[in-house]
Amino acid sequence: MAGKEATIYIVDVGATTAECHSGRLESDLDFGMRYVWDKITEIMASERKSFTVGIVGFRTDETLNEQYDQADTYDDKESYKNISVFKKLEQMTMSDLQPLQQKIQASNNSEGDAISAVVVAIPLMEKHTMLKSGKPGKYKRKIVLLTDGQGNISDDEVGPIAQKLNELEIEIAIIGIDFDDDDYGFKEEDKDDNKRRNENILKELADGCTESLFATAAEAIESLAKPKVKATKPYITYEGPLKLGNDAEYPETAMVIDVKRYFRTKLAKAPSARSMAITKTDALGSSLEDVKTSYSYEVNDPEAPGGKRSLQREELDKGYLYGSTVVHINESELNETVLETTQSFEIIGFIPNDNYDRFLTMGESCITIAQPTNEKAVMALSSLIHALHELGSYAVARFVPKENKPPQLLLLAPCIEPDMEALVDIPLPFAEDVRLYRFAPLDRLFTTSGTILKSHKYLLPSEELTKAMGDYMDSMDLSELGTDDDGNPTEYMMIDDLYNPHIHRLNQAIRRKAISNETVGEPAEILVRYREPPQTLKDQTKSNLATLKRVANVQKVPDKVVGVGKSKRRKQATPLSNLNINELVAAGSEPAKRTKIDPANVIPDFKYMLENPPVTEEAEHAFFTTTCKQLGAIIRSTLETSFKLPIVGGGPREKGLDRASEFLSIMRAGMSGLETPTIYNDYILGLKKWLLADVENVDGKQFFLDYIKRKKLGLISAEEIDMRTFLEVSAAKAEDFYRLTLELPDRTVKAEEDS
Known part of the structure; x- marks a missing residue:
């Protein structure tokens, strides 16, 4: 068919549609109109002038249709009574949508024939889509009838009407609120005889048409969740x-x-947005106006x-x-x-x-x-x-x-x-x-001293680890995890069932807000179905995952220290994904607390020990002191090793000095953040004496000037961490630390003499 579509929606607005059934909290009319409004806004979103929409209501309080006006006899007029054409076939715009929402409300009337409403819609379709020669134009024609099946429906002309629909190539879709549907698995209990009779009449009409659909409203509304891929x-x-x-x-x-x-x-x-201005707010809602952008140079x-x-x-x-x-x-x-x-x-x-x-x-x-x-x-x-x-x-x-x-x-x-x-x-x-x-090779490792290691835990995986990873990957196979209509194994997550959640979620929100000021609601299940592995896959990979974590020696990564002070010391940063990384890694088992820093894993071990101290404050301070002593010994050992190496630009010596200064920076930041600066100050004073005690130790003097002084790794002052009441190290004394003398001047005595 050509790219032209004409759709007429026939809506039952009888008094009975204001009632609530099947445990719903919304009226039957509002429930059924979910389908109609979604389809209308979908047509509007296409912005195609060749997609036209018409609206006809029956069981209305008033009568507004040409058949009633042109009828000659009383019986003919009665057939078309309480049927109103709300909108003729034309392009739907936002200006049409809001008035229609006010018209499509449950009436106070129960009279009006659904079959006659179809007869009213046929000439509207014929006039808009037929050629002057009398032949059907290149349109896709469709009539959608929404009803709760109440009231009186005449079955006198069902056959001829179906024949007329076939001649004009009009597809008809009958959506019944709480209609029985064996294929969908729904049957309304305690259904009255009149509604059952009306359902049979409408089913007869659908069966007599070449292209037709007969469905219960719940199934039609459920089908809206499946995104419609735009055909181009x-x-x-x-x-x-x-x-x-x-x-x-x-x-x-x-x-x-x-x-x-x-x-x-x-x-x-995804649909694009543009900047708008809210000009006014009235009973119909907010009015938006385009804004013009101007530039000034x-x-x-x-x-x-x-x-x-x-x-x-x-x-x-x-x-x-x-x-x-x-x-x-x-x-x-x-x-x-x-x-x-x-x-x-x-x-x-x-x-x-x-x-x-x-x-x-x-x-x-x-x-x-x-x-x-x-x-x-x-x-x-x-x-x-x-x-x-x-x-x-x-x-x-x-x-x-x-x-x-x-x-x-x-x-x-x-x-x-x-x-x-x-x-x-x-x-x-x-x-x-x-x-x-360029990345570092996987088959060899260079140490800070320039040694090349061929065997190390960070190098190529062992055969045991390779096998564990292979078994885990094999257990995650999706090729036969799904089932087809006959129950046979088939591929899980077929490409035809994968939809872009960003595009369709945004389209869903736009359509929702176009017809209502309510919240956009939860995303459709089909859009979020594949965001997590299925439970079957999780169960079958559990043992392989446990083996892989054991062989790979997966351990907890220390949480980042946030803020300062003891109250904020163990605060964990919340990941954006809301996943509990600790639980995923630990898998229900708490790793043993470390009490010794591994020289091959200095910084993570040091941070972990600071974040997992003893419970009591006295034991905590002693624990921090011991931890810093361990790190301090590693710093001195790194410096002693580096000083013995030859000076080569970017060589092992320079890398060792950089690493020692990084350890110092981590210790200083940790003690400052935990408000225990005295531990660091005592250590850095001792390190300065060691570096400068031997006059012939040129390397120590150079390290002090190039790293400690230049990177400001000296004493922590009271002003720096706002501890003026408890810490005696002033900002001036901290600055004096960078002098090439072992003894610091007494700033307190000098101040008294000046006064």
């Missing part, structure tokens, strides 16, 4: 010759095939009023950064930088499949077919496709979509299906697009 028309990206060889100079050996190129995969984007000008001169956009030019300077290129010169190209699609070479690295794939894919009406082109392209397939090769092509557009390199792969032969292409990167990153 084929879009030609290129139409012209595909060349192999130089047909201008060597026409006898060159190959030229007339082809068409279409998109095969295209990135789906100013330059410094001493001669202008206020020292600034305004410029228009037309007066501006382009400047390109070249280092710290700006290079000006005017528009005429800029045009000369454009690469002059002509539209072309040329194969420049071939490569074996095995020589292509899949990580080079980038961008969206397209598909190229031969011109359907050109038999010679069809035969030539088929020969090329089969040759590539049989030789296990890909073609590389240079593609210029339009004149003066930058060229692209494409990889062409053969695609052979029962009803199609084509070339599928993807863009290839240029040299500037490739990012090369």
Whole structure:
């Protein structure tokens, strides 16, 4: 069918629709209108003028339709009484939506025939979609009838009406509120005879139509949760010759095939928003107005009023950064930088499949077919496709979509299906697009002293660990975790059932807010179904995961210290994913508390010990002192080892000194954050004496100046951590620490003499 649609919704607004049934807290009308409003807003979101909507209500308080006005007899008028055309077939807009919401409310009337409402809708559809010749136009026609099955429905003309719907190629969908549906598994208990009779009449109408749907409202509303993927028309990206060889100079050996190129995969984007202004709020809601964006450009000008001169956009030019300077290129010169190209699609070479690295794939894919009406082109392209397939090769092509557009390199792969032969292409990167990153080798490790280790716990995994990881990955196989309609194992998480949650969740919210000021509600289950592994998979991988954690020696990572003071010392940072990392790693078992720092894992061990001290305050202070002594011994040992190494720029000596200063920084930050600065101050004073005690120890003096003084790793002052009442180290005394003397001047005595 052509891209035109006409849909008329027939809505039952009788007095009985105001009642609540089946344990629902909303009225039957509001429940059924969930389906209608969602479909209407979905049509509105398409923004296509060729998608038109009409609304007809029956069992209304008033009567407003042409059949009633044109009826000659009393009986004919009675047939079309209490039926109103709320909206004729035309494009639906937001300005139409709000008045319709006020009209579609439960009435005080119970009279009105659903079949007659269909008769009223047929001429509306016929007038809008039929050609002047009397033949149906290229429209997709549909009537949707929503009713609770109450009132009186006549069955006199069901057969002729169904025949008329078939003649006009109108599809009818009958949505019944609490209608029985064996396929869905719903049956209304204690149903009265009148509703059962009406259901049978409407079922007869649906059965008499070629294209029809008869469903209970609950099933129809449930179907709304499944996103509707937008169907797009084929879009030609290129139409012209595909060349192999130089047909201008060597026409006898060159190959030229007339082809068409279409998109095969295209990135789906979420609806875009724009800035609006709320102008007023009335009974119908807030009114929004577009805002205009204006730009003001100013330059410094001493001669202008206020020292600034305004410029228009037309007066501006382009400047390109070249280092710290700006290079000006005017528009005429800029045009000369454009690469002059002509539209072309040329194969420049071939490569074996095995020589292509899949990580080079980038961008969206397209598909190229031969011109359907050109038999010679069809035969030539088929020969090329089969040759590539049989030789296990890909073609590389240079593609210029339009004149003066930058060229692209494409990889062409053969695609052979029962009803199609084509070339599928993807863009290839240029040299500037490739990012090369260097990482440390996995088979050897360099220590700070320059030693090369071939065996270490951080190197290549052992056979036991490799097997444990392999078993764990095998247990996570999804290829047969699902079941088909017959109960047979099949692939879990089929690609056709995967929908972009961001796009469809946003569309759901927009449709919801378009018709109501209520909250957008929870996302549909189908959108969040695959955010976690199924429970079956979790159960079958549990033992393999436990084995993997044991073999890999997975341990708890210390939590980051947040803030200062004892009250905030053990506060854990909350991860954005809300996952409890500690529980995932520990898996129900609490790791043993460390009391000794491993020289190969200094910083994590030190942080962990600071965050897991004893309970009592006295034992806690002693524990911190012991911990810092361990770290201090490692610092001195690292310095002693580094001082013995030769001076080589960036060599093991420099790395060792950097590591020692990093340990000092971690100790200082930890004691400052825990408000125990005295422990660090006592240590750093002792370290200074050790470094400067021997006059001939030039290395110690240099480390003190280059690392401790330059990086400000000296005494922690009272002002620094706001402990003026308890800590005697003033800011002046902390500054004096950086002098190359072992004894610090007494600032208190000097201050008394000055006074």
